[in-house]
Amino acid sequence: MLFNATPFRIVKKEKQTEDTYLFRLEKPKKEKIKLCYEPGEFFLVSVPGIGEAPFSVCACSKDFIEFNIRGLGDVTNHLIKLKPGDYLWLRGPYGTSYPMKELKGNSLVIIGGGTGVAPLRGVLKYVEERRADYDRVHAFFGFRDPNEILFKKDMKLWNRIFDLNLTVDKAPKSYKGRVGLVTKVVEESGLNNKNKIAMVCGPPIMIKFTIQTLEKMGFHHDQIFVSFERRMKCGVGMCGHCMISGKYVCKDGPVFRYNKVKGIRE
Amino acid sequence: MGKVLEKKRLNEFLSKVSKGGDLIAPVKRDTLRFEIVKDFNDICLEGRPLFPVKKFFSPAKEDLFNLNLTNKNKPFDEEKIKLKPRVIFGGRLCDFNGLLKLDKLFLSEEYQDDYYKLARENTLLLGINCDPAPSEYCFCESMDLEKYYDLFFHDMGDKYYIEAGSEKGKTLIIDLEDYDFTIPSIKCEKKLYTKDISKYYDDSAWDKENDKCLSCGKCTAHCTTCLCFDMIDELEADVKHGKRFKEWDSCQFLNFTEVAGGAIFRKDRINRFKHRIYHKLQYFREKFDMDMCTGCGRCIESCPRLIDFTEVINNFKD
Ligand code: SF4
Numbered sequence: 116m117l118f119n120a121t122p123f124r125i126v127k128k129e130k131q132t133e134d135t136y137l138f139r140l141e142k143p144k145k146e147k148i149k150l151c152y153e154p155g156e157f158f159l160v161s162v163p164g165i166g167e168a169p170f171s172v173c174a175c176s177k178d179f180i181e182f183n184i185r186g187l188g189d190v191t192n193h194l195i196k197l198k199p200g201d202y203l204w205l206r207g208p209y210g211t212s213y214p215m216k217e218l219k220g221n222s223l224v225i226i227g228g229g230t231g232v233a234p235l236r237g238v239l240k241y242v243e244e245r246r247a248d249y250d251r252v253h254a255f256f257g258f259r260d261p262n263e264i265l266f267k268k269d270m271k272l273w274n275r276i277f278d279l280n281l282t283v284d285k286a287p288k289s290y291k292g293r294v295g296l297v298t299k300v301v302e303e304s305g306l307n308n309k310n311k312i313a314m315v316c317g318p319p320i321m322i323k324f325t326i327q328t329l330e331k332m333g334f335h336h337d338q339i340f341v342s343f344e345r346r347m348k349c350g351v352g353m354c355g356h357c358m359i360s361g362k363y364v365c366k367d368g369p370v371f372r373y374n375k376v377k378g379i380r381e
Numbered sequence: 382m383g384k385v386l387e388k389k390r391l392n393e394f395l396s397k398v399s400k401g402g403d404l405i406a407p408v409k410r411d412t413l414r415f416e417i418v419k420d421f422n423d424i425c426l427e428g429r430p431l432f433p434v435k436k437f438f439s440p441a442k443e444d445l446f447n448l449n450l451t452n453k454n455k456p457f458d459e460e461k462i463k464l465k466p467r468v469i470f471g472g473r474l475c476d477f478n479g480l481l482k483l484d485k486l487f488l489s490e491e492y493q494d495d496y497y498k499l500a501r502e503n504t505l506l507l508g509i510n511c512d513p514a515p516s517e518y519c520f521c522e523s524m525d526l527e528k529y530y531d532l533f534f535h536d537m538g539d540k541y542y543i544e545a546g547s548e549k550g551k552t553l554i555i556d557l558e559d560y561d562f563t564i565p566s567i568k569c570e571k572k573l574y575t576k577d578i579s580k581y582y583d584d585s586a587w588d589k590e591n592d593k594c595l596s597c598g599k600c601t602a603h604c605t606t607c608l609c610f611d612m613i614d615e616l617e618a619d620v621k622h623g624k625r626f627k628e629w630d631s632c633q634f635l636n637f638t639e640v641a642g643g644a645i646f647r648k649d650r651i652n653r654f655k656h657r658i659y660h661k662l663q664y665f666r667e668k669f670d671m672d673m674c675t676g677c678g679r680c681i682e683s684c685p686r687l688i689d690f691t692e693v694i695n696n697f698k699d
């Protein structure tokens with residue numbers, strides 16, 4: 116049936132912030148399911164008796180899959196209490212992805228805010244393994260404050276192999292890193308649009324200002340990908356919850372080329 | 382070329398075609414509604430039921446799984462769908478056209494809803510022509526409805542003229558007497574002057590009607606083509622057993638777009654109103670090359686404030 120879920124065993128759980136954890140799930144041996152094709156897709160994760168919540172793929176190989184889960188609602192608050200050895204119930208993958216194969220040879224400009232960094236981590240992990248396929252990779256990540264920074268372990272590696280720009284909106288005086296809005300950092304980078312593809316994910320307001328910044332830097336709308344977060348219930352284009360301006364975020368998205376969704380209304 | 386059936390033989394005909402299954406038809410109780418018929422004499426073809434037939438294809442509440450939290454390896458147990466073959470008699474053209482639109486959502490290439498699929502495969506559609514239009518709110522004449530049915534009845538006084546719209550339909554009436562007639566098309570008082578509303582998103586005509594709205598969701602509940610739903614888990618008092626079910630929802634409710642953490646994307650009433658109408662007349666067409674509205678007028682007639690989106694559209698300034 117359409118809404119059947121498959122159990123995945125948690126093999127690793129890594130604390131990211133006060134209320135956020137990175138989970139690694141192992142692919143069930145017998146199941147013939149494909150975990151994911153390219154980054155950007157999402158799964159619906161369920162807690163029997165509480166409900167389901169959508170999570171985009173945060174890293175994925177042929178044997179495992181990772182999700183970044185923040186305790187925000189009933190389902191997620193339950194999920195973050197689970198431990199290695201416990202099971203998560205998944206259905207998916209759903210939705211569109213970043214067309215990574217098609218983008219080979221390009222330089223990537225990856226811009227994320229807050230939990231919106233999670234699907235972009237999927238992109239960077241993908242590129243890590245196929246580094247030679249892509250030109251330069253510029254990553255710009257903004258978080259509210261230093262305590263909210265996600266994927267610190269990865270950041271160390273990315274700082275070496277990519278052009279990583281990490282910033283926080285506000286921080287105590289003792290903080291040594293960069294402070295300021297991520298859009299500002301992007302703007303100051305001086306990058307042009309030549310041979311580049313931008314990928315943007317974060318809160319709606321951050322997406323809006325980032326697009327404006329990219330426009331100023333000369334990016335065309337078909338050079339930009341955005342990924343939206345909406346309420347997803349069915350994941351298959353039936354329930355209507357995720358629809359904006361006639362687009363199903365679950366099926367036509369969550370990853371859209373910006374020229375396709377420019378000017379959409381809530 | 383169709384067939385004729387004398388009215389006094391209708392019940393006999395219906396009982397033959399619905400043998401072994403359920404007959405669903407408009408029945409007059411406190412209001413007129415589609416029901417499984419128990420007594421053929423209850424069938425009433427005066428007026429169109431305010432509630433469309435969609436509930437027979439996707440019920441207001443549909444159990445998906447039995448939940449058993451004590452069984453760690455198998456907490457979900459799929460609910461088996463059982464459906465008897467069914468015949469709907471007395472549906473209107475708008476009812477059946479509504480199904481054509483819902484097919485696009487529930488029987489898409491990639492994903493099919495099991496209940497809907499089974500219900501569609503198991504239901505014969507016997508329609509009745511609207512002559513005259515059964516409600517002052519009907520405006521289907523403006524909506525290019527398709528002749529979609531297995532059989533279509535037209536009242537000729539003491540008999541029905543019947544036309545088949547499918548192979549299945551043909552076999553049902555093969556034994557009836559041939560008759561030559563052309564069914565008149567439906568005429569409506571009410572009109573929708575334009576269906577292309579793309580330029581009028583910011584027209585002030587929206588505001589007046591919108592201001593009356595209570596966000597009660599009656600319009601979507603009665604719509605032939607609205608079937609948005611929520612998925613809900615509910616546990617019994619023992620907190621171990623329960624159900625996961627689908628339940629109709631409405632884009633007119635404030636929390637329809639609420640995400641974990643509390644953000645709501647369509648917070649303003651006016652955006653929800655416009656979303657409903659733009660979905661009906663523009664967004665759906667962009668995807669499927671047809672309108673999502675059948676002009677049944679049910680959203681107007683069922684609205685406690687009689688909010689009428691055709692008035693809004695007919696009043697756009699050019
Ligand atoms: S039925 Fe009328 S009042 Fe209720 S939500 Fe629909 S338009 Fe608003």
Ligand code: SF4
Pocket residue numbers: 600603604605606607661673674675676677678679680681
């Ligand atoms: S929008 Fe109104 S008139 Fe159109 S199909 Fe729905 S209920 Fe009928």
Ligand code: FES
Pocket residue numbers: 346347348349350351352353354355356357358363364365366
């Ligand atoms: S989540 Fe149900 S339509 Fe997109």
